[in-house]
Amino acid sequence: MGKGRMEAFSDGVLAIIITIMVLEMKVPHGAELSALRPILPVFLSYVLSFIYLGIYWNNHHHLLHTCRRVTGPILWANLHLLFWLSLFPFATGWMGENEIAVVPAALYGVVLFLAAVAYYILQRAIIASEGPDSVLARAVGRDWKGKLSPVLYLIAIGATLVSPWISEAIYVLAALIWLVPDRRIERVLREPA
Amino acid sequence: MGKGRMEAFSDGVLAIIITIMVLEMKVPHGAELSALRPILPVFLSYVLSFIYLGIYWNNHHHLLHTCRRVTGPILWANLHLLFWLSLFPFATGWMGENEIAVVPAALYGVVLFLAAVAYYILQRAIIASEGPDSVLARAVGRDWKGKLSPVLYLIAIGATLVSPWISEAIYVLAALIWLVPDRRIERVLREPA
Amino acid sequence: MGKGRMEAFSDGVLAIIITIMVLEMKVPHGAELSALRPILPVFLSYVLSFIYLGIYWNNHHHLLHTCRRVTGPILWANLHLLFWLSLFPFATGWMGENEIAVVPAALYGVVLFLAAVAYYILQRAIIASEGPDSVLARAVGRDWKGKLSPVLYLIAIGATLVSPWISEAIYVLAALIWLVPDRRIERVLREPA
Amino acid sequence: MGKGRMEAFSDGVLAIIITIMVLEMKVPHGAELSALRPILPVFLSYVLSFIYLGIYWNNHHHLLHTCRRVTGPILWANLHLLFWLSLFPFATGWMGENEIAVVPAALYGVVLFLAAVAYYILQRAIIASEGPDSVLARAVGRDWKGKLSPVLYLIAIGATLVSPWISEAIYVLAALIWLVPDRRIERVLREPA
Numbered sequence: 001m002g003k004g005r006m007e008a009f010s011d012g013v014l015a016i017i018i019t020i021m022v023l024e025m026k027v028p029h030g031a032e033l034s035a036l037r038p039i040l041p042v043f044l045s046y047v048l049s050f051i052y053l054g055i056y057w058n059n060h061h062h063l064l065h066t067c068r069r070v071t072g073p074i075l076w077a078n079l080h081l082l083f084w085l086s087l088f089p090f091a092t093g094w095m096g097e098n099e100i101a102v103v104p105a106a107l108y109g110v111v112l113f114l115a116a117v118a119y120y121i122l123q124r125a126i127i128a129s130e131g132p133d134s135v136l137a138r139a140v141g142r143d144w145k146g147k148l149s150p151v152l153y154l155i156a157i158g159a160t161l162v163s164p165w166i167s168e169a170i171y172v173l174a175a176l177i178w179l180v181p182d183r184r185i186e187r188v189l190r191e192p193a
Numbered sequence: 194m195g196k197g198r199m200e201a202f203s204d205g206v207l208a209i210i211i212t213i214m215v216l217e218m219k220v221p222h223g224a225e226l227s228a229l230r231p232i233l234p235v236f237l238s239y240v241l242s243f244i245y246l247g248i249y250w251n252n253h254h255h256l257l258h259t260c261r262r263v264t265g266p267i268l269w270a271n272l273h274l275l276f277w278l279s280l281f282p283f284a285t286g287w288m289g290e291n292e293i294a295v296v297p298a299a300l301y302g303v304v305l306f307l308a309a310v311a312y313y314i315l316q317r318a319i320i321a322s323e324g325p326d327s328v329l330a331r332a333v334g335r336d337w338k339g340k341l342s343p344v345l346y347l348i349a350i351g352a353t354l355v356s357p358w359i360s361e362a363i364y365v366l367a368a369l370i371w372l373v374p375d376r377r378i379e380r381v382l383r384e385p386a
Numbered sequence: 387m388g389k390g391r392m393e394a395f396s397d398g399v400l401a402i403i404i405t406i407m408v409l410e411m412k413v414p415h416g417a418e419l420s421a422l423r424p425i426l427p428v429f430l431s432y433v434l435s436f437i438y439l440g441i442y443w444n445n446h447h448h449l450l451h452t453c454r455r456v457t458g459p460i461l462w463a464n465l466h467l468l469f470w471l472s473l474f475p476f477a478t479g480w481m482g483e484n485e486i487a488v489v490p491a492a493l494y495g496v497v498l499f500l501a502a503v504a505y506y507i508l509q510r511a512i513i514a515s516e517g518p519d520s521v522l523a524r525a526v527g528r529d530w531k532g533k534l535s536p537v538l539y540l541i542a543i544g545a546t547l548v549s550p551w552i553s554e555a556i557y558v559l560a561a562l563i564w565l566v567p568d569r570r571i572e573r574v575l576r577e578p579a
Numbered sequence: 580m581g582k583g584r585m586e587a588f589s590d591g592v593l594a595i596i597i598t599i600m601v602l603e604m605k606v607p608h609g610a611e612l613s614a615l616r617p618i619l620p621v622f623l624s625y626v627l628s629f630i631y632l633g634i635y636w637n638n639h640h641h642l643l644h645t646c647r648r649v650t651g652p653i654l655w656a657n658l659h660l661l662f663w664l665s666l667f668p669f670a671t672g673w674m675g676e677n678e679i680a681v682v683p684a685a686l687y688g689v690v691l692f693l694a695a696v697a698y699y700i701l702q703r704a705i706i707a708s709e710g711p712d713s714v715l716a717r718a719v720g721r722d723w724k725g726k727l728s729p730v731l732y733l734i735a736i737g738a739t740l741v742s743p744w745i746s747e748a749i750y751v752l753a754a755l756i757w758l759v760p761d762r763r764i765e766r767v768l769r770e771p772a
Contacts (some may be wrong), residue, residue, distance in 0.1 A: 005254060011584065012208030015591030019599060020212060022665050024220065027603065027672040031680035050665075054658045061584060077249045086243075093220040102222035130249065130292075155333050179655075198397065198447060205401030213405060217413065269565075272440045279408050280437075286413040294417035391590065391640060398594030406598060410606065462758075465633045472601050472629075479606040487610035 003070050006078060013082045017089060018053045021046055024093030042096030045108075047068060049092040052112070054166060055178040059119070066136035067126045077125040081118040087111045103166035108159040112171065116150045149174050149193060196263050199271060203253060210282060211246045214239055217286030235289030238301075241364060242285040244287045245305070247276060248371040252312070259329035260319045270318040274311040280304045298357035302350040305364065309343045342367050391458050392464060399468045403475060404439045409430055410479030428435040428482030431494075434557060435478040438498070441564040442471060445505070452510045452522035457458060465505040473497045492552035495543035499558065502536045535560050582649050585657060589639060596668060597632045600625055602753045603672030603715060624687075630673040634757040635664060644715070645715035646705045647681030655770070656704040658698040664691050684743035688736040691750065695729045728753050 025042050060081075067074065068170040091111040095104040123146070126139045140146065154168035218235050221228035253274075284304040289298040316339070320330045333339065349363035375377065393433040411428050414421040446467075451462065481490040507531035509532070513523045526532065604621050607614035608674040641662075646653065670690040702725070706716045719725065735749035 005200065008201065008587065009208055009250065011206050011588050011590055012205055013212055015588055016209055018597055018661075019592055019595040019665055020216065022669060023216070023599065023602070025669050027669060031673075031677035031683055033682050035682075036686075043335075047662075050618065050658075050662055054655070057588065058654060075251060076247070079243075082211075083240075083243055090215060090218050090220060094359055095218055098224035103226050104224055104227075107229075146763055190252040198393065201394065202397050202401055205398055206405055209402055209405040213409065216409070259415065271442070272436075275404075276436055277477060280404055283408060283411050283413060287417075290413055291417035296419050297417055297420075300422075386524075391586065394587065395590050395594055395636065398591055402595055406602065433629070452622055461637060467625075468686040469629055470598075470762070472598055476601060476604050476606060481611075483611075489612050490610055491615075494589055538730075542641035578766075 002062060003170050004065060006070050006075065007061075007064055010064075010078060010082060011057075014053060014057050014060070014085065017086055018050060018057075021049055021053075021089040021092055023095065041099045041141075042093065045096035045100075048175065049088050049166075051175050051179070053085065053088060055175065056115070056119070059178070060192040061117075063123065063126065063136070064138070066134065067130065069129060071125070071129050074120045074122070075130060077118070077122040081115065081122050084111060084115040085142055088115075100164045102160050102170055105167045106157050106160040109153050109160070109167060109171070112174075113150055113153040114155065116146075116153060120146065138141050145177055148177070196257060196260060199263050199268065199285065200257055203257075203271060203275060204250075207250050207253070207278065208244060210279055211250075214242055214246075214282040214285055217282055217289065222353065228315065229239050234292045236359065238289035238293075239347070240283045241361075241368065242281050244368050244372070246281060248306070248309070248368065249274075252371070254345075256312075256316060256319065259327065259332070260323065262322060264318070264322045266318040267322060270311070270315040274315050277304060277308040277311050281308075293357045293361060295353045295357050298360045299350050301313070302353070302360060302364070305367075306343055306346040306350070309339075309346060313343075338370055341370070349373040366377060387451060391454060392456050392461065393447075393450055396442075396450075396464060397466060400439060400443050400446075400471065403472055404436060407435055407439075407475040410475055410482065426510055427485045428479065431478045431486075434554075434561065435474050437561050437565070439471065439474060441561065442501070442505070445564070449505075449509060449512065449522070452520065452525070453516065455515060457504035457511070457515045459511045460508070460515060463504070463508040467508050470497060470501040470504050474501075482494075486550045488546050488550050488555055491553045492543050492546040495539050495546070495553060495557070498560075499536055499539040499543065502532075502539060506532065506536075509531065531563055534563070582643060585649050585654065586640075587694055589643075589657060589661060590636075590758055593632060593636050593664065596665055597629060597636075600628055600632075600671055601670040603675065610727075613691060617715060620678045621672065624671045624675035626680075627754065628667050630754050630758070632664065632667060634754065635694070638757070642698075642702065642705065642715070644708065645718070647712065648708060650704070650708050652704045653701070653708060654700075655702040656697070660694065662756050663694040663697050667694075669685070679743045679747055681739050681743050684746045685736050685739040688732050688739070688746060688750070690730055692732040692736065692755075694766075695725075695732060699725065699729075724756055727756070 025039060025046060028039060088111065091104075091108045093110060095101075095108045098104045123136070123140060127140070130136060152170055152174045156167040156174075157168040159170060218232060218239060221232060225283045247300045256274070262273045264363070266379055282305065288294075295355040314330075316333060320327060321330060345367045349367075352359040352363065402478065411425060411432060414425060472535060477490070477494045481487075481494045484490045508525060509522070513520060513526070516522055538556055538560045542553040542560075545552040604618060607618060621729060636667075662714060667690065669688045670683070674687045677683045702719060704708075704712060706719070709715055725733070731749055731753045735746040738745040
């Protein structure tokens, strides 16, 4: 199985997810500025999810860059990741339409957490195929972001019991940490082997 | 006609089908956990269909790998397969929203069956073009999965008269059989011709 | 401008149009077989439009095959064609949901006619760029299908005044004429120049 | 990061945005010609946005043509541009469904303006990476269109206070200015360095 077709398929699915999300932002009935008011939380949720999907697309590209051969486990780990990412429009829409209520904010965190787990599994599947001395294996050894994020999501899920706004703040924080492009792999690539 | 463009178009359609399905999972009105309850069967149907489409994408790739030249019949057999796959979101949504009722569960089986038939026709069109001594012709000779699946779908359609839950169990079983990646073609490729 | 990116963009738009159409087939509320009855005309309209878009995708590929350089006019003629094709889901849905009423059947013909005109303009733009001695210029000289189709669409639009079912029969006929893959270009390509 | 995958992802997102917009054109309930009447402003808004997205796709291609290396800032500037373009279906639908009312017409201008700003930022990010002597840096020096457009959008936003129809006229004018393909870069490319 060529890596190219798996990349192209993942790009297609990610492009569709990121664009379909905006469909949850239903055109309001009135034509006044106040008609936009109930859409504001949906819009902000959309911005957050757009950034998260941009981060995933970016990291996914760096990850596949280190993968030379697509095996069965890699292929299914990739589809598994795309599955959880495909739930972003639903989770985003539910959170936005309920003005950041408790359960929707928690569900959003659950989807973030399971997508992070799926990303981790995909990473493991590639390392299993490429070997413990591969570029990726050495790069993820210092992957503090990949280890911190799922913990942050779990804290945010728990924090919804206090206030869903704390959870939102944690989701924004976790996104900001990732916004800096992942230079770990690039750095190791430049090191002498 | 280059194979590349047919692969790219099929990938695009499959990526859209797999992502659009999630739009059938309508954002619920309430914000409590109980509001998610009616969505559960839609979600489970979505998981099942996501796996089926993943299987088709995977097998489709292996199939086209054995095809060196795209003829008119292959092109239309491919579009015919994409047509039945495009009905997955409708069949999945109807089954999920009616909590696995009799007729929707049967219709789901009909779509699965017709997609399997379309896949078989595509396989035949490629063998007709590649010749009876081709890699594919030898590989499908032992294709017990491809022969068993349509039979299972027909049994499941009939079983809806007893209980749609038996049908669901058969759909899950048929998917599990396919989840193991198709190594037949790879095996024959490694054999001396 | 590379031809590859224009092909990829056209493939993407066509793949989305062909898949989005199925969203017009709304999941019915009941779970009985009779609940599918009102969907039947929508389904049949969907089948017809799916075939038409398949024909356009196929012919579009053959057309671009003869085009070596993408000029400004070709690029905009291509976007113009995609515009009319993007109205297929709307025209199909309106025709299907009104059980083939007079005005929707006529509008469907208008969209078919304008897409055919747009295809003709794209053909002219490519010939203007490739020259009167190009493969395409010689191939379209005998293009009786390309000349007959718009006439058939106009007749069908007029026939809605008698009965929209006559129009439907003409739409089906025009599709059947095209279903045979376009071998004109291939034939000329094999002739000595 | 290869330029190819960023181009492919951008093409995918643009293809989906341009096609999803037509979903805002809801199939009317009646089957008479008069049922199409309320859809007319939605249709005209759709035509305008389709042309704008075609312009962006075209210019985006020319822009990336001058970019040899994808850096982190370029990647995020590109996603930022896609974000504002992804709001076209919403802004178009709201403007069309309210028959070009004041606030929706202004919001449409705001989205146009912010997309233009995002395009400018992407241009700057590429120049920062390619250097002040690059092809792009010399080409944008005379970029009167890129400087005029945002000003026109701001005037149009202000003009909604007088009449949203003036704003529409300005949006159409600004699109017409861009419809002529961007030959600046091509011209500079042909000049001796």
